[in-house]
Amino acid sequence: xxxxxxxxEKVNGFKVAGVHAGLKKDGKLDFALIVSDxxxxxxxxxxxxxxxxxxxxxxxxxxxxxxxxxxxxxxNTASANACTGQQGIDNALQTARWVAEEIGCAEDExxxxxxxxxxxxxxxxxxxxxxxxxxxxxxxxxxxxxxxxMTTDTRPKMxxxxxxxxxxxxxxxxxxxxxxxxxxxxxxxxxxxxxxxDDLGMVNDILKDVANGSFNCIAIDGxxxxxxxxxxxxxxxxxxxxxxxxxxxxxxxxxxxLAQEIVRDGEGATKFITVVVRGAGRREAAKQVAxxxxxxxxxxxxxxxxxxxxxxxxxAAGRAGVPLDPAKMRLWITSGERSSEDLLLFKYxxxxxxxxxxxxxxxxxxxxxxxxxxxxxxPSAFVWTCDLSHDYVSIxxxxxx
Amino acid sequence: xxxxxxxxEKVNGFKVAGVHAGLKKDGKLDFALIVSDxxxxxxxxxxxxxxxxxxxxxxxxxxxxxxxxxxxxxxNTASANACTGQQGIDNALQTARWVAEEIGCAEDExxxxxxxxxxxxxxxxxxxxxxxxxxxxxxxxxxxxxxxxMTTDTRPKMxxxxxxxxxxxxxxxxxxxxxxxxxxxxxxxxxxxxxxxDDLGMVNDILKDVANGSFNCIAIDGxxxxxxxxxxxxxxxxxxxxxxxxxxxxxxxxxxxLAQEIVRDGEGATKFITVVVRGAGRREAAKQVAxxxxxxxxxxxxxxxxxxxxxxxxxAAGRAGVPLDPAKMRLWITSGERSSEDLLLFKYxxxxxxxxxxxxxxxxxxxxxxxxxxxxxxPSAFVWTCDLSHDYVSIxxxxxx
Numbered sequence: 001x002x003x004x005x006x007x008x009e010k011v012n013g014f015k016v017a018g019v020h021a022g023l024k025k026d027g028k029l030d031f032a033l034i035v036s037d038x039x040x041x042x043x044x045x046x047x048x049x050x051x052x053x054x055x056x057x058x059x060x061x062x063x064x065x066x067x068x069x070x071x072x073x074x075x076n077t078a079s080a081n082a083c084t085g086q087q088g089i090d091n092a093l094q095t096a097r098w099v100a101e102e103i104g105c106a107e108d109e110x111x112x113x114x115x116x117x118x119x120x121x122x123x124x125x126x127x128x129x130x131x132x133x134x135x136x137x138x139x140x141x142x143x144x145x146x147x148x149x150m151t152t153d154t155r156p157k158m159x160x161x162x163x164x165x166x167x168x169x170x171x172x173x174x175x176x177x178x179x180x181x182x183x184x185x186x187x188x189x190x191x192x193x194x195x196x197x198d199d200l201g202m203v204n205d206i207l208k209d210v211a212n213g214s215f216n217c218i219a220i221d222g223x224x225x226x227x228x229x230x231x232x233x234x235x236x237x238x239x240x241x242x243x244x245x246x247x248x249x250x251x252x253x254x255x256x257x258l259a260q261e262i263v264r265d266g267e268g269a270t271k272f273i274t275v276v277v278r279g280a281g282r283r284e285a286a287k288q289v290a291x292x293x294x295x296x297x298x299x300x301x302x303x304x305x306x307x308x309x310x311x312x313x314x315x316a317a318g319r320a321g322v323p324l325d326p327a328k329m330r331l332w333i334t335s336g337e338r339s340s341e342d343l344l345l346f347k348y349x350x351x352x353x354x355x356x357x358x359x360x361x362x363x364x365x366x367x368x369x370x371x372x373x374x375x376x377x378x379p380s381a382f383v384w385t386c387d388l389s390h391d392y393v394s395i396x397x398x399x400x401x
Numbered sequence: 402x403x404x405x406x407x408x409x410e411k412v413n414g415f416k417v418a419g420v421h422a423g424l425k426k427d428g429k430l431d432f433a434l435i436v437s438d439x440x441x442x443x444x445x446x447x448x449x450x451x452x453x454x455x456x457x458x459x460x461x462x463x464x465x466x467x468x469x470x471x472x473x474x475x476x477n478t479a480s481a482n483a484c485t486g487q488q489g490i491d492n493a494l495q496t497a498r499w500v501a502e503e504i505g506c507a508e509d510e511x512x513x514x515x516x517x518x519x520x521x522x523x524x525x526x527x528x529x530x531x532x533x534x535x536x537x538x539x540x541x542x543x544x545x546x547x548x549x550x551m552t553t554d555t556r557p558k559m560x561x562x563x564x565x566x567x568x569x570x571x572x573x574x575x576x577x578x579x580x581x582x583x584x585x586x587x588x589x590x591x592x593x594x595x596x597x598x599d600d601l602g603m604v605n606d607i608l609k610d611v612a613n614g615s616f617n618c619i620a621i622d623g624x625x626x627x628x629x630x631x632x633x634x635x636x637x638x639x640x641x642x643x644x645x646x647x648x649x650x651x652x653x654x655x656x657x658x659l660a661q662e663i664v665r666d667g668e669g670a671t672k673f674i675t676v677v678v679r680g681a682g683r684r685e686a687a688k689q690v691a692x693x694x695x696x697x698x699x700x701x702x703x704x705x706x707x708x709x710x711x712x713x714x715x716x717a718a719g720r721a722g723v724p725l726d727p728a729k730m731r732l733w734i735t736s737g738e739r740s741s742e743d744l745l746l747f748k749y750x751x752x753x754x755x756x757x758x759x760x761x762x763x764x765x766x767x768x769x770x771x772x773x774x775x776x777x778x779x780p781s782a783f784v785w786t787c788d789l790s791h792d793y794v795s796i797x798x799x800x801x802x
Contacts, residue, residue, distance in 0.1 A: 050718075050719040050724060082712060083750070087751065118716060225716060226712075310520060311483060311519020311520040346484055348486070350485055350487070
């Protein structure tokens, strides 16, 4: 298995930039541009929210007709360009147009992403300035690009790998709050120089499968943003490829740490929690129970407190809408990120005979795995999440100010 | 309309007590007993959680067979008696048996309620002590009973009314955290001396309708407890009654302020929020959108911060699972508890032209109403909720300790 690096040195045929366009008040990088030297095959996975931001609507439309002709992605912070009506669409189009003029391509070969406050129009003078600055400083500074898409993230999120078959895959992401299953305020762009399959259906299937096993397994607070987007661009610069199965595996190996890094850097997060549920019949049912546990404020605050108040996990499981029989259920916790039948807390309807000291020790570790067996057989499902801390409230209580 | 008082002086034919049985470490009242001089017609509404506490299972079973023969309700704090298996059931039965011995009735004429930590067995010596103390001090001190069922509540919750037709209705409740639509860690007992209908189906229907218009309209954090119970006891001591319609109206008038008081005293709550959604087609769809807005951590922290970050309301509406078209939607906020088309924030797909100063002024008031029109026609639905503050995290981060 190829090593995944938490940084990106260079990707064949791609150039990037992260600049300060004046969107963030504190002078930090706030506008990113990713450009391919040649036309890319592209695909996207988008928010399931019915209130979709203008850039999401634009990208969805462009990828319908233009999936083999994408050259660039422009990303701004500060404004989500959501709930902005026709003017928002016009502004997204204008952003793409400026990028096309700067790098010399057709305007419909450019995709856009936005993140920030919902309901404010893009400050177009600053966006124009950002496009010009970024186009003038294109290079291999992926970290600048990763920094330029941060909002309440505390650190840039990057990953890259060189596959055993000679192609590269690399990605940047942002997350922090509003992260929920089925995509959340999460932006990610993954690029490769692999000579991927020309079959668009296949590329889309791979991206969807990879997202389901990585970005769609994370949950911070149950909220789902208007802007979530995962974009994939393949410029085929290396001419290397093995087969779709290997490529999907490599993509997964890249996207899992990127997704987990979003959880680790969740707003106010102090702990990394893996929730594994099995024996709930169908996988969807197991996933629903796992999600409900992961987003329960009472469960999350117990994790924050380091308190082995496991009854709240049973409570959350019971309200997931999936028929469950406590008399068949068992619950374990363990330190670390792998599920194991370590410390049994609840067994077949009643509290197990466990060591409170050991339970507290596990609950106070920085990484905890919960394993719940519902006793009905069937596959397991998992969700990565974090705890709910004072800082989450502070960050979100005055996000706009 | 009869006046609802936030206290209870006396209810014909009922005696109550609230005592310190040693369940709470701080010496506060922790065990309550409500006894009717004569057999009552009784009904209950219980948690929808699949993991139901022993007292819930016991009461559900007793009310199936014994709805015209209930004499007493015993309520303990500190332990929820949930996830406690057969021993938990035995302990609930034993509690009822002790009450029956003390007050002189059949053991199946006693109901029980528990609230507190999930997964710990009832400390039976203390429970026995509590039953004896309470039986020895039965009287009209409803405030003591209301105090004795408090957990993280900061104040007792009581209400009473004298109807225009000569009967009384009175109730006590506890809530604080874990409050969600469809019942949550909420316990309430409502009693009346009215000569209610002997038709049990009718009594149950009235109770269900009243719960749907009061306790099921509140949401604190989206969590639903293993123990939620609303019990209703009618001893007919007054021989007074008008008709079912009037009685249901009176019950609603009593239960609405009780339910709202639970929200006002929600864990860490600093603001009372009314979310009204209309035009989402069916009422259930409107309710689902309202609930999703009400339990969104990002919406709740924005209210805590007093920040008119209304985009989060649109985000939450969009992820409710109800198909919505932003181009048809409008959003208003106003101070107070009644919905009105006061300050228009979002109109037909885009931000409205509103005064930011006025929006901030509204968001900083102690009571705020959100009105969302989804533009598809159809009835409105509402939810009462509160904001999400630092104190919620503090309270729940170390609840057990």
